[in-house]
Each structure stands twice: as structure tokens, then as C-alpha cells.
Amino acid sequence: MQWLNEPTEWFYSGNRLIVKTSPKTDFWRTTHYGFIRDSGHFCFNVLSADFVMEIGIRGNYTDLYDQAGIMLRVDENHWIKTGIEFVDGVQNLSAVVTHEYSDWSIMPLPNPPEVLHLRVERRQEAIQIAYQDGTSEYKLFRLTYLPGDTIQAGIMCASPDGNGFEASFEGFP
Structure with missing residues (x-):
């Protein structure tokens, strides 16, 4: 396990990784806002084969854009983050796919x-993002691509506008 932008506060408790995000952290590239941010917290392994990653995410979301989830990353210009993002007082299932420019769903x-x-599944260049909606079945949220021989895969969290919040990740690594 490695960190990109290791947070000041993090620890394991049983099968959960608990992280307190640092203020003003984010991952974003250019689109709409005109800025680049590569300061969010990302704990990962490097993988070179197809894989399935399933985790449970909890968060004490309080401020606009507080976020926690899974990230796949080839480099600072090519990555995907998906999970919960707090917008206008509502938790949203979110995905940002970045190939030089970020998009947002x-x-x-x-x-x-x-x-x-x-659940995020990689089959060669294809990435499937799915979530459980209260049943035991996973539902497809997004299908996209991320080319690369090796990919950094793990958990991410950030607080773009806020002062930080606590997120926990079950079943990681």
C-alpha cells in the first residue's frame, strides 16, 4: 500500500481504514472550473491484471463536495474517481473520468x-462501476475506459471546500 498525498490522520480499526481528510483537497482537471487539483488523498496498490474491487464506504459528509470512494489512476492526467460526493446537502453517487480533462456524472x-x-471491475481497458441500491444486487452506474498496462487502484477521499471530514472504507485492502 502506498499513499499519494497522505492525510495527517488515518488508522485501521478491524477491517476498516478510517481517514480524516485535510481541508481544501481534491482531484480535478480543468473542465468548467479552469483549475487543476491533484491534492486529494489516495491509498493504493499497483495492479497489472484485470481485477474486481468491492468496498463499503461511510462518511460524515458536511461540506460541499466532501467525497469518498474508489480511484483508479494511470498518471495525473488519466484517472477515475467514483463514490459518494456531497452536493447541495445530498449524497450523490458520483464518477469523474479524466483523460486530460475531467468529466462528472x-x-x-x-x-x-x-x-x-x-464495485469497480477492470477488464482490459473497460471499467465497470456498480453500486448496491439496498438489495444484494449490484447495479451498473457507469461503463468507461482507462487504458494502461499498470493501474494504481485504491481508495480516495477529499474535501475541496470544507475543513475535512471522517471517511471509512470497509474491506480495503
Whole structure:
């Protein structure tokens, strides 16, 4: 396990990794806002084969854009982050796919689960993002691509506008 932008506060408790995000942290590239941010917290392993990653995500989201989830990264210009993002007082299932420029997809979760179960699957260049919606079945949220022989894969969290919050990740690594 390695950190990109290691947070000041993090620890393991049983099968959970608990992180307190640092203020003014984010991952974003150019689109709409005109800035580049590569300061979010990312704990990862380097993988070179197809894989499935399933984790449970909890967060004490309080400020605009507080976020926690899974990240796949080839380099600072090519990456995906997906999970919960807090926007206008609502938890949203979110995905940002970045190939030089970031895009952003969200789906409001008006009755968010206590723990969001998220699954990311890599099959060659294809990336499937799925979530559990209160049943044991995973539902597809997004299908995209991320080319690369090796990929950094792990958890990410950030507080772009806020002063930090606590996020926990179950089943990681």
C-alpha cells in the first residue's frame, strides 16, 4: 500500500481504514472550473491484471463536495474517481473520468444507505462501476475506459471546500 498525498490522520480499526481528510483537497482537471487539483488523498496498490474491487464506504459528509470512494489512476492526467460526493446537502453517487480533462456524472441518493457498497471491475481497458441500491444486487452506474498496462487502484477521499471530514472504507485492502 502506498499513499499519494497522505492525510495527517488515518488508522485501521478491524477491517476498516478510517481517514480524516485535510481541508481544501481534491482531484480535478480543468473542465468548467479552469483549475487543476491533484491534492486529494489516495491509498493504493499497483495492479497489472484485470481485477474486481468491492468496498463499503461511510462518511460524515458536511461540506460541499466532501467525497469518498474508489480511484483508479494511470498518471495525473488519466484517472477515475467514483463514490459518494456531497452536493447541495445530498449524497450523490458520483464518477469523474479524466483523460486530460475531467468529466462528472452524479446521481442523487435521496435515501442514502449507511454504507455504500461500490464495485469497480477492470477488464482490459473497460471499467465497470456498480453500486448496491439496498438489495444484494449490484447495479451498473457507469461503463468507461482507462487504458494502461499498470493501474494504481485504491481508495480516495477529499474535501475541496470544507475543513475535512471522517471517511471509512470497509474491506480495503
